[in-house]
Amino acid sequence: MHIRGGKTILSLMDVSFEVKKGEFLGLTGPSGIGKSSLLKCIYRTYVPTSGDIWYTDSMGDRVNLVTANEHEILRLRKYEIGYISQFLHVIPRVSAMDVITGALVEKGFDRKESEERAKEYLSRVGIPTSLWEMFPSTFSGGEKQRLNIIHAIISKPRMLLLDEPTASLDPNTKNEVVSLILELKKEGTAMIGVFHDHDTMIRLADKQYDLKLEKTKELCV
Template sequence: MLRLKNLSKTFVMHIREGLEIQSFKGVSFETHAGSLLALTGPSGIGKSSLLKCIYRSYLPSSGQILYTTEKGDTVDLAAADDWEILNLRHTGIAYVSQFFHVMPRISALEILMEPLIIRGVSQNKALDRAKEMLSRAGLGKNLWEMYPATFSGGEKQRLNILHAIISKPRLLLLDEPTASLDRTYKERIMEMILALKTEGTAMIGVFHDRDALRVLSDKRYDLILGRYCPVEAEEAEPRRTI
């Protein structure tokens, strides 16, 4: 479903007289429907930046990101027009970031209903689905009509994940999805992610949580070594300095 070919990202610091900082270089891998590929490597190696390049929050410096659409067409996400990227986000690519930012004065229910309504789901069915997901993630009824700005960090992250998975995307990008969750809610979220895998969603994830890495991942790509490695063989590595 997704294939990266020799992808690189360099940041140019214009406030530092054009200083260039290499994030990652020459990354090539692929991922398939119903599997999760974990990206590993020390902090600062570019794991989150790589996910943002796939989602096109960042524009890669070189290389290709070849995504196969539901119709079987191949789109290079590194070169596609902005309107095409926005359309793909609405129809099949979702992203869970480490931080959750939403419009003010929009309730948790409305946030979860939005991606379903965009895909043509009726108001009533979207409402029922949103309530079901909130309940499964342990977000009580007292929060459903509340604004997420008032939520705790863990509550925001659970809503963040639900917003990405409620429409059952074809490709799901996960950046530390369980980092701020306690054990009970982490297990619930992992169950929901595993269920989505069984329905055919392809996933790429960044995890510092070893339990989540072990339970959720099918393959692992090490950004330092530039190759696939066994999931169980990951070792802690020191932070990279620039």
């Protein structure tokens, strides 16, 4: 840390696991153990002081996410690696409908089809039609979160990092979000996710890595 006189905070050590195409790994461990920090290292918001994070990209090349240059990281974030943060972020001054339609247009769908699909997704996660033309900055926590989730899902990343994506959702909406995530997983997206509730993790994850025990456990899905 720059403040506090260069004090060092040890967050993660001796972490090792593997996730394959179409596989979901659930990260568990007590609050403050470093689950979010680990996802941030993979997304390269944080740079670990040692170790490697190997990612095989769509061309079959192995990229070390710890040492890859900024340009490479931006390319991967744009086309291959998605991240749903534990905290909500919204794009200011763009309506919910335009956020989703825009992402679909970027994926190559024509405008008309993008609008149809955007409506389908917004309804599926229960965002009321009265909000579609509003700026997401005025949305409730759960509404913002649902918008973030569909935004990340429609871009169909090859790898998706999820940090407590269902934390503020009611049971019905949670079910809908879980089924969206499962659909994406079936299409081959590799996923690493943190969940505060064990039941949701069990529904999604094929294996679990516990940061306290530092080991992987296979789960029956």
